[in-house]
Amino acid sequence: MKKKIPEVSLLKFIKHSLEILKNPLPFHNKNFTEKGDIFKLNVGFNTKIYFCRDAGLAKYVLQKNQKNYIKSSIQTVDLVKYVGEGLLTSEGEKWKKQRKMMQPAFHKKQLQNLLAGMQDTIISEFKKVETNKTLDVFPLLNDLAFQTVVKSLFTKAARGKDMQRLQFITEANQRMLVKELRQPYLAWWFKIGGALDKHFKLSEEARNILKGIVEDRKSSGKRYDDLLDMLLETKYDDGKGMSEEQLIDEILIIFTAGHETTANALTFTFQLLAKHPEWQDKIYKEWQNLGGDDVDLMTRISTSKICQQVLEESLRLYPPAYFIDRVNIEADSFNNMDFDPGCNLLFSVYEMHRHPDLWEQPLSFLPERFADGGRQFSAQYFPFGAGPRKCIGNNFAMFEMIIAVTELVKNYKMHPEFDAIRITPLITLKPKNAYLRFEKR
Numbered sequence: 001m002k003k004k005i006p007e008v009s010l011l012k013f014i015k016h017s018l019e020i021l022k023n024p025l026p027f028h029n030k031n032f033t034e035k036g037d038i039f040k041l042n043v044g045f046n047t048k049i050y051f052c053r054d055a056g057l058a059k060y061v062l063q064k065n066q067k068n069y070i071k072s073s074i075q076t077v078d079l080v081k082y083v084g085e086g087l088l089t090s091e092g093e094k095w096k097k098q099r100k101m102m103q104p105a106f107h108k109k110q111l112q113n114l115l116a117g118m119q120d121t122i123i124s125e126f127k128k129v130e131t132n133k134t135l136d137v138f139p140l141l142n143d144l145a146f147q148t149v150v151k152s153l154f155t156k157a158a159r160g161k162d163m164q165r166l167q168f169i170t171e172a173n174q175r176m177l178v179k180e181l182r183q184p185y186l187a188w189w190f191k192i193g194g195a196l197d198k199h200f201k202l203s204e205e206a207r208n209i210l211k212g213i214v215e216d217r218k219s220s221g222k223r224y225d226d227l228l229d230m231l232l233e234t235k236y237d238d239g240k241g242m243s244e245e246q247l248i249d250e251i252l253i254i255f256t257a258g259h260e261t262t263a264n265a266l267t268f269t270f271q272l273l274a275k276h277p278e279w280q281d282k283i284y285k286e287w288q289n290l291g292g293d294d295v296d297l298m299t300r301i302s303t304s305k306i307c308q309q310v311l312e313e314s315l316r317l318y319p320p321a322y323f324i325d326r327v328n329i330e331a332d333s334f335n336n337m338d339f340d341p342g343c344n345l346l347f348s349v350y351e352m353h354r355h356p357d358l359w360e361q362p363l364s365f366l367p368e369r370f371a372d373g374g375r376q377f378s379a380q381y382f383p384f385g386a387g388p389r390k391c392i393g394n395n396f397a398m399f400e401m402i403i404a405v406t407e408l409v410k411n412y413k414m415h416p417e418f419d420a421i422r423i424t425p426l427i428t429l430k431p432k433n434a435y436l437r438f439e440k441r
Contacts, residue, residue, distance in 0.1 A: 008035070065332065076089055114226065120151075136435055149258045265315060272310070273310065274416040279306075301399055308402060324385055328343050412440060
Protein backbone atom coordinates (compact mmCIF):
# COMPACT_ATOMS: atom_id res chain seq x y z
CA MET A 1 0.00 0.00 0.00
CA LYS A 2 1.33 3.43 -1.03
CA LYS A 3 2.20 5.85 1.75
CA LYS A 4 0.94 9.42 1.60
CA ILE A 5 3.67 11.87 2.61
CA PRO A 6 2.26 14.36 5.17
CA GLU A 7 2.27 18.05 4.25
CA VAL A 8 3.01 21.30 6.07
CA SER A 9 1.07 24.21 4.58
CA LEU A 10 2.43 27.39 3.01
CA LEU A 11 0.43 29.35 5.60
CA LYS A 12 2.27 27.59 8.45
CA PHE A 13 5.60 28.29 6.69
CA ILE A 14 4.81 32.01 6.32
CA LYS A 15 3.51 32.20 9.91
CA HIS A 16 6.86 30.90 11.20
CA SER A 17 9.05 32.63 8.59
CA LEU A 18 10.78 35.01 11.03
CA GLU A 19 11.84 32.27 13.43
CA ILE A 20 12.87 30.08 10.43
CA LEU A 21 15.11 32.94 9.27
CA LYS A 22 16.88 32.95 12.64
CA ASN A 23 17.00 29.18 13.15
CA PRO A 24 14.89 26.72 11.11
CA LEU A 25 15.87 23.60 13.13
CA PRO A 26 13.21 23.82 15.90
CA PHE A 27 10.51 24.26 13.21
CA HIS A 28 11.80 21.18 11.36
CA ASN A 29 12.08 19.15 14.57
CA LYS A 30 8.49 19.97 15.52
CA ASN A 31 7.30 18.82 12.10
CA PHE A 32 9.37 15.61 12.24
CA THR A 33 7.95 14.88 15.69
CA GLU A 34 4.37 15.46 14.53
CA LYS A 35 4.51 14.11 10.96
CA GLY A 36 7.17 11.37 11.04
CA ASP A 37 10.54 10.96 9.30
CA ILE A 38 9.51 12.67 6.07
CA PHE A 39 7.19 15.59 5.37
CA LYS A 40 6.44 17.90 2.48
CA LEU A 41 6.82 21.64 3.14
CA ASN A 42 5.03 24.08 0.85
CA VAL A 43 7.37 27.08 0.48
CA GLY A 44 5.52 28.67 -2.47
CA PHE A 45 2.31 28.15 -4.42
CA ASN A 46 3.97 25.53 -6.65
CA THR A 47 7.15 24.83 -4.69
CA LYS A 48 7.49 21.91 -2.30
CA ILE A 49 10.50 20.60 -0.40
CA TYR A 50 10.62 17.10 1.08
CA PHE A 51 12.33 17.23 4.48
CA CYS A 52 13.68 13.85 5.51
CA ARG A 53 15.43 12.23 8.48
CA ASP A 54 14.88 8.66 7.21
CA ALA A 55 18.45 7.25 7.17
CA GLY A 56 17.37 4.38 4.89
CA LEU A 57 16.11 6.81 2.25
CA ALA A 58 19.28 8.89 2.61
CA LYS A 59 21.48 5.83 1.98
CA TYR A 60 19.32 4.81 -0.98
CA VAL A 61 19.52 8.28 -2.58
CA LEU A 62 23.20 9.00 -1.82
CA GLN A 63 24.57 5.52 -2.57
CA LYS A 64 22.31 2.80 -3.97
CA ASN A 65 20.49 4.85 -6.61
CA GLN A 66 22.75 7.90 -6.68
CA LYS A 67 22.79 8.01 -10.51
CA ASN A 68 19.15 9.14 -10.47
CA TYR A 69 19.88 12.09 -8.13
CA ILE A 70 21.61 15.42 -8.66
CA LYS A 71 22.29 18.30 -6.30
CA SER A 72 19.57 20.93 -6.07
CA SER A 73 19.76 24.44 -7.54
CA ILE A 74 20.90 25.69 -4.09
CA GLN A 75 24.37 24.40 -4.97
CA THR A 76 24.30 24.12 -8.77
CA VAL A 77 22.88 27.63 -9.33
CA ASP A 78 22.76 29.75 -6.15
CA LEU A 79 26.21 28.86 -4.79
CA VAL A 80 27.77 28.83 -8.28
CA LYS A 81 27.11 32.58 -8.51
CA TYR A 82 29.65 33.14 -5.75
CA VAL A 83 32.24 30.35 -6.05
CA GLY A 84 31.97 29.12 -9.64
CA GLU A 85 31.52 25.58 -10.96
CA GLY A 86 33.95 23.46 -8.97
CA LEU A 87 33.82 19.99 -7.48
CA LEU A 88 31.17 20.92 -4.88
CA THR A 89 28.82 22.65 -7.33
CA SER A 90 29.25 20.81 -10.66
CA GLU A 91 27.19 17.87 -11.93
CA GLY A 92 27.27 15.03 -14.44
CA GLU A 93 30.30 14.44 -16.67
CA LYS A 94 32.02 17.64 -15.55
CA TRP A 95 31.87 16.54 -11.92
CA LYS A 96 33.11 13.01 -12.77
CA LYS A 97 36.04 14.43 -14.74
CA GLN A 98 37.01 16.85 -11.94
CA ARG A 99 36.64 14.25 -9.16
CA LYS A 100 38.81 11.71 -11.00
CA MET A 101 41.43 14.36 -11.65
CA MET A 102 41.54 15.82 -8.12
CA GLN A 103 41.16 12.64 -6.05
CA PRO A 104 44.92 11.82 -6.00
CA ALA A 105 45.76 15.27 -4.51
CA PHE A 106 43.62 14.43 -1.46
CA HIS A 107 44.93 10.90 -0.95
CA LYS A 108 46.38 10.20 2.52
CA LYS A 109 49.88 9.68 1.07
CA GLN A 110 49.83 13.08 -0.64
CA LEU A 111 48.40 14.80 2.43
CA GLN A 112 51.33 13.47 4.45
CA ASN A 113 53.49 16.13 2.73
CA LEU A 114 51.27 18.84 4.22
CA LEU A 115 51.20 17.65 7.85
CA ALA A 116 54.31 19.44 9.14
CA GLY A 117 53.13 22.77 7.67
CA MET A 118 49.66 22.13 9.06
CA GLN A 119 51.09 21.55 12.55
CA ASP A 120 53.31 24.68 12.37
CA THR A 121 50.31 26.82 11.40
CA ILE A 122 48.19 25.41 14.22
CA ILE A 123 50.95 25.93 16.84
CA SER A 124 51.44 29.48 15.60
CA GLU A 125 47.71 30.29 15.82
CA PHE A 126 47.43 28.79 19.33
CA LYS A 127 50.05 31.30 20.52
CA LYS A 128 47.14 33.78 20.51
CA VAL A 129 45.45 31.87 23.36
CA GLU A 130 45.29 33.97 26.53
CA THR A 131 44.95 32.20 29.87
CA ASN A 132 42.61 32.92 32.77
CA LYS A 133 40.22 35.14 30.85
CA THR A 134 36.99 34.47 28.97
CA LEU A 135 37.57 34.06 25.22
CA ASP A 136 35.24 33.55 22.28
CA VAL A 137 37.14 30.71 20.62
CA PHE A 138 35.31 30.76 17.29
CA PRO A 139 37.26 33.72 15.77
CA LEU A 140 40.53 32.07 16.87
CA LEU A 141 39.57 28.71 15.33
CA ASN A 142 38.13 30.37 12.23
CA ASP A 143 41.50 32.07 11.64
CA LEU A 144 43.31 28.81 12.41
CA ALA A 145 41.26 26.83 9.87
CA PHE A 146 41.58 29.57 7.25
CA GLN A 147 45.34 29.86 7.72
CA THR A 148 45.71 26.06 7.56
CA VAL A 149 43.93 26.01 4.19
CA VAL A 150 45.99 29.00 2.98
CA LYS A 151 49.34 27.43 3.96
CA SER A 152 48.34 24.00 2.63
CA LEU A 153 47.34 25.55 -0.68
CA PHE A 154 49.96 28.23 -1.15
CA THR A 155 52.79 27.63 1.38
CA LYS A 156 54.20 31.19 1.71
CA ALA A 157 52.99 32.62 -1.59
CA ALA A 158 49.97 34.47 -0.19
CA ARG A 159 50.18 37.98 1.24
CA GLY A 160 48.46 38.40 4.62
CA LYS A 161 46.44 41.40 3.42
CA ASP A 162 45.08 39.46 0.43
CA MET A 163 44.15 36.51 2.63
CA GLN A 164 42.30 38.72 5.10
CA ARG A 165 40.35 40.14 2.18
CA LEU A 166 39.63 36.66 0.83
CA GLN A 167 38.38 35.54 4.25
CA PHE A 168 36.12 38.60 4.49
CA ILE A 169 34.67 37.98 0.99
CA THR A 170 34.07 34.25 1.63
CA GLU A 171 32.11 35.01 4.81
CA ALA A 172 30.22 38.05 3.43
CA ASN A 173 29.03 36.09 0.38
CA GLN A 174 27.85 33.23 2.56
CA ARG A 175 25.70 35.61 4.62
CA MET A 176 24.19 36.98 1.41
CA LEU A 177 23.40 33.49 0.12
CA VAL A 178 21.63 32.64 3.41
CA LYS A 179 19.42 35.72 3.00
CA GLU A 180 18.54 34.66 -0.57
CA LEU A 181 17.66 31.11 0.47
CA ARG A 182 15.63 31.98 3.57
CA GLN A 183 13.91 35.05 2.13
CA PRO A 184 13.10 34.02 -1.47
CA TYR A 185 10.21 36.51 -1.44
CA LEU A 186 12.80 39.35 -1.32
CA ALA A 187 14.66 38.23 -4.48
CA TRP A 188 13.40 41.29 -6.39
CA TRP A 189 14.70 43.65 -3.69
CA PHE A 190 18.14 42.02 -3.54
CA LYS A 191 18.36 42.56 -7.30
CA ILE A 192 17.10 46.13 -7.68
CA GLY A 193 18.55 47.27 -4.32
CA GLY A 194 22.08 46.44 -5.53
CA ALA A 195 22.92 43.81 -2.87
CA LEU A 196 23.54 41.06 -5.46
CA ASP A 197 25.75 43.29 -7.64
CA LYS A 198 27.81 44.26 -4.61
CA HIS A 199 28.47 40.60 -3.75
CA PHE A 200 29.18 39.61 -7.37
CA LYS A 201 31.86 42.33 -7.41
CA LEU A 202 33.33 40.86 -4.22
CA SER A 203 33.47 37.42 -5.92
CA GLU A 204 35.30 38.96 -8.87
CA GLU A 205 37.79 40.59 -6.48
CA ALA A 206 38.43 37.20 -4.82
CA ARG A 207 39.04 35.58 -8.23
CA ASN A 208 41.55 38.31 -9.16
CA ILE A 209 43.48 37.81 -5.90
CA LEU A 210 43.73 34.07 -6.61
CA LYS A 211 44.68 34.60 -10.26
CA GLY A 212 47.59 36.77 -9.13
CA ILE A 213 48.83 34.02 -6.78
CA VAL A 214 48.52 31.32 -9.48
CA GLU A 215 50.34 33.44 -12.07
CA ASP A 216 53.15 34.21 -9.59
CA ARG A 217 53.55 30.49 -8.85
CA LYS A 218 53.65 29.54 -12.54
CA SER A 219 56.25 32.20 -13.37
CA SER A 220 58.43 31.44 -10.30
CA GLY A 221 59.33 27.94 -11.48
CA LYS A 222 59.61 26.85 -7.82
CA ARG A 223 58.03 23.73 -6.27
CA TYR A 224 56.51 23.72 -2.80
CA ASP A 225 54.69 20.35 -2.84
CA ASP A 226 51.56 22.11 -1.62
CA LEU A 227 47.99 21.69 -2.85
CA LEU A 228 48.47 24.38 -5.51
CA ASP A 229 51.39 22.43 -7.01
CA MET A 230 49.32 19.24 -6.91
CA LEU A 231 46.37 20.96 -8.64
CA LEU A 232 48.62 22.57 -11.27
CA GLU A 233 50.18 19.19 -12.04
CA THR A 234 47.00 17.09 -12.23
CA LYS A 235 46.00 16.04 -15.75
CA TYR A 236 42.81 14.88 -17.44
CA ASP A 237 42.79 11.61 -19.41
CA ASP A 238 43.78 13.54 -22.56
CA GLY A 239 46.94 14.83 -20.83
CA LYS A 240 45.71 18.42 -20.46
CA GLY A 241 45.63 20.31 -17.18
CA MET A 242 42.86 22.48 -15.74
CA SER A 243 42.09 25.85 -17.31
CA GLU A 244 42.88 28.86 -15.13
CA GLU A 245 39.15 29.57 -14.63
CA GLN A 246 38.51 25.98 -13.49
CA LEU A 247 41.51 26.08 -11.16
CA ILE A 248 40.20 29.30 -9.55
CA ASP A 249 36.75 27.70 -9.14
CA GLU A 250 38.31 24.71 -7.35
CA ILE A 251 40.45 26.91 -5.08
CA LEU A 252 37.41 29.03 -4.13
CA ILE A 253 35.48 25.86 -3.27
CA ILE A 254 38.40 24.60 -1.12
CA PHE A 255 38.38 27.93 0.75
CA THR A 256 34.61 28.04 1.18
CA ALA A 257 34.02 24.39 2.08
CA GLY A 258 37.39 23.72 3.68
CA HIS A 259 37.89 26.36 6.30
CA GLU A 260 34.48 27.12 7.75
CA THR A 261 33.27 23.55 8.32
CA THR A 262 36.51 22.75 10.16
CA ALA A 263 36.32 25.93 12.26
CA ASN A 264 32.75 25.05 13.26
CA ALA A 265 33.60 21.42 14.07
CA LEU A 266 36.64 22.38 16.18
CA THR A 267 34.66 25.02 18.09
CA PHE A 268 31.88 22.57 18.98
CA THR A 269 34.52 19.96 19.93
CA PHE A 270 36.26 22.35 22.32
CA GLN A 271 32.93 23.35 23.85
CA LEU A 272 32.07 19.68 24.42
CA LEU A 273 35.54 19.00 25.88
CA ALA A 274 35.19 22.00 28.20
CA LYS A 275 31.90 20.51 29.46
CA HIS A 276 33.48 17.04 29.79
CA PRO A 277 37.00 17.55 31.24
CA GLU A 278 37.49 13.79 31.75
CA TRP A 279 37.84 13.49 27.95
CA GLN A 280 40.49 16.23 27.93
CA ASP A 281 42.48 14.08 30.39
CA LYS A 282 41.99 10.96 28.24
CA ILE A 283 43.31 12.76 25.13
CA TYR A 284 46.28 14.12 27.11
CA LYS A 285 47.15 10.65 28.47
CA GLU A 286 46.81 9.16 24.98
CA TRP A 287 49.26 11.76 23.63
CA GLN A 288 51.73 10.86 26.40
CA ASN A 289 51.30 7.09 25.88
CA LEU A 290 51.89 7.44 22.14
CA GLY A 291 55.28 9.03 22.80
CA GLY A 292 54.33 12.71 22.86
CA ASP A 293 56.06 14.89 20.26
CA ASP A 294 58.86 12.35 19.72
CA VAL A 295 56.75 10.14 17.49
CA ASP A 296 56.29 10.63 13.72
CA LEU A 297 53.31 12.94 13.09
CA MET A 298 51.45 10.65 10.67
CA THR A 299 51.87 7.72 13.08
CA ARG A 300 50.52 9.84 15.95
CA ILE A 301 47.52 11.02 13.93
CA SER A 302 46.59 7.51 12.79
CA THR A 303 46.89 6.05 16.31
CA SER A 304 45.11 8.85 18.24
CA LYS A 305 41.98 6.74 18.68
CA ILE A 306 40.52 8.59 21.70
CA CYS A 307 40.95 11.95 20.00
CA GLN A 308 39.24 10.54 16.91
CA GLN A 309 36.33 9.18 19.00
CA VAL A 310 35.78 12.64 20.51
CA LEU A 311 35.79 14.24 17.06
CA GLU A 312 33.41 11.60 15.64
CA GLU A 313 30.95 12.20 18.49
CA SER A 314 31.24 15.97 18.11
CA LEU A 315 30.49 15.63 14.37
CA ARG A 316 27.49 13.47 15.24
CA LEU A 317 25.98 16.04 17.60
CA TYR A 318 26.96 19.13 15.59
CA PRO A 319 27.55 18.22 11.92
CA PRO A 320 28.77 21.40 10.13
CA ALA A 321 27.19 20.21 6.85
CA TYR A 322 23.82 19.68 8.54
CA PHE A 323 21.72 19.26 5.37
CA ILE A 324 22.25 17.29 2.15
CA ASP A 325 20.08 18.16 -0.84
CA ARG A 326 19.17 16.07 -3.91
CA VAL A 327 16.70 16.19 -6.81
CA ASN A 328 15.58 13.03 -8.64
CA ILE A 329 15.92 12.98 -12.44
CA GLU A 330 13.37 10.21 -13.04
CA ALA A 331 10.37 9.12 -10.97
CA ASP A 332 11.38 6.91 -8.05
CA SER A 333 9.91 4.86 -5.20
CA PHE A 334 11.24 3.93 -1.80
CA ASN A 335 9.48 2.05 0.99
CA ASN A 336 6.04 2.51 -0.66
CA MET A 337 6.60 6.26 -1.16
CA ASP A 338 6.45 7.65 -4.71
CA PHE A 339 8.51 10.61 -5.90
CA ASP A 340 7.68 12.34 -9.18
CA PRO A 341 10.62 13.58 -11.27
CA GLY A 342 12.16 16.79 -9.93
CA CYS A 343 11.35 16.41 -6.22
CA ASN A 344 13.50 18.56 -3.93
CA LEU A 345 14.73 16.25 -1.15
CA LEU A 346 16.46 17.82 1.84
CA PHE A 347 18.06 15.32 4.24
CA SER A 348 18.58 16.63 7.76
CA VAL A 349 21.92 15.19 8.90
CA TYR A 350 21.37 17.01 12.19
CA GLU A 351 18.10 15.11 12.81
CA MET A 352 19.44 11.73 11.62
CA HIS A 353 22.42 12.07 13.96
CA ARG A 354 20.04 12.67 16.89
CA HIS A 355 17.27 10.26 15.89
CA PRO A 356 16.04 8.38 18.99
CA ASP A 357 15.49 5.18 16.96
CA LEU A 358 19.05 5.18 15.63
CA TRP A 359 21.18 6.14 18.64
CA GLU A 360 21.25 5.24 22.32
CA GLN A 361 21.00 8.41 24.42
CA PRO A 362 21.07 10.48 21.21
CA LEU A 363 21.46 13.87 22.93
CA SER A 364 24.31 12.78 25.22
CA PHE A 365 28.02 13.26 24.50
CA LEU A 366 29.32 9.67 24.52
CA PRO A 367 32.56 9.33 22.49
CA GLU A 368 32.86 5.70 23.66
CA ARG A 369 30.13 4.79 21.16
CA PHE A 370 32.83 5.28 18.46
CA ALA A 371 35.37 2.98 20.18
CA ASP A 372 35.30 0.74 17.09
CA GLY A 373 35.30 3.65 14.63
CA GLY A 374 32.54 5.31 12.63
CA ARG A 375 32.18 2.61 9.98
CA GLN A 376 29.78 0.57 12.12
CA PHE A 377 27.32 3.49 11.87
CA SER A 378 27.72 4.05 8.12
CA ALA A 379 23.98 3.50 7.55
CA GLN A 380 23.04 6.51 9.72
CA TYR A 381 26.16 8.67 10.17
CA PHE A 382 26.93 11.20 7.42
CA PRO A 383 29.27 13.95 8.71
CA PHE A 384 31.01 14.15 5.31
CA GLY A 385 28.10 12.97 3.17
CA ALA A 386 28.04 9.51 1.58
CA GLY A 387 28.45 7.75 -1.74
CA PRO A 388 30.52 8.99 -4.70
CA ARG A 389 29.99 12.62 -3.66
CA LYS A 390 31.34 12.17 -0.15
CA CYS A 391 33.51 15.18 0.75
CA ILE A 392 36.90 14.87 -0.99
CA GLY A 393 38.55 16.74 1.89
CA ASN A 394 37.41 14.44 4.72
CA ASN A 395 40.94 13.09 5.42
CA PHE A 396 42.42 16.61 5.27
CA ALA A 397 39.81 17.83 7.79
CA MET A 398 40.27 14.89 10.19
CA PHE A 399 44.09 15.19 10.13
CA GLU A 400 43.87 18.92 10.80
CA MET A 401 41.37 18.48 13.64
CA ILE A 402 43.33 15.69 15.36
CA ILE A 403 46.47 17.88 15.30
CA ALA A 404 44.52 20.92 16.58
CA VAL A 405 42.76 19.09 19.42
CA THR A 406 45.99 17.37 20.53
CA GLU A 407 48.04 20.59 20.40
CA LEU A 408 45.51 22.48 22.51
CA VAL A 409 44.83 19.73 25.07
CA LYS A 410 48.52 18.97 25.65
CA ASN A 411 49.13 22.64 26.59
CA TYR A 412 45.89 23.82 28.18
CA LYS A 413 42.91 22.79 30.24
CA MET A 414 39.59 24.22 29.02
CA HIS A 415 36.75 25.44 31.19
CA PRO A 416 33.25 26.39 29.96
CA GLU A 417 32.11 30.00 30.27
CA PHE A 418 28.67 29.24 28.78
CA ASP A 419 25.59 27.43 30.03
CA ALA A 420 24.57 25.28 27.04
CA ILE A 421 25.94 25.02 23.49
CA ARG A 422 23.92 27.22 21.14
CA ILE A 423 23.89 27.20 17.35
CA THR A 424 23.40 29.49 14.35
CA PRO A 425 22.41 27.45 11.30
CA LEU A 426 23.59 29.25 8.14
CA ILE A 427 24.90 27.41 5.06
CA THR A 428 26.84 25.44 7.66
CA LEU A 429 26.03 24.84 11.33
CA LYS A 430 27.84 27.58 13.24
CA PRO A 431 28.45 27.98 16.99
CA LYS A 432 26.89 30.92 18.80
CA ASN A 433 28.32 31.19 22.32
CA ALA A 434 31.70 29.46 22.38
CA TYR A 435 33.14 31.19 25.45
CA LEU A 436 35.95 29.27 27.15
CA ARG A 437 38.62 29.94 29.76
CA PHE A 438 42.05 28.40 29.31
CA GLU A 439 44.39 27.32 32.06
CA LYS A 440 48.02 26.34 31.36
CA ARG A 441 48.44 22.60 31.85
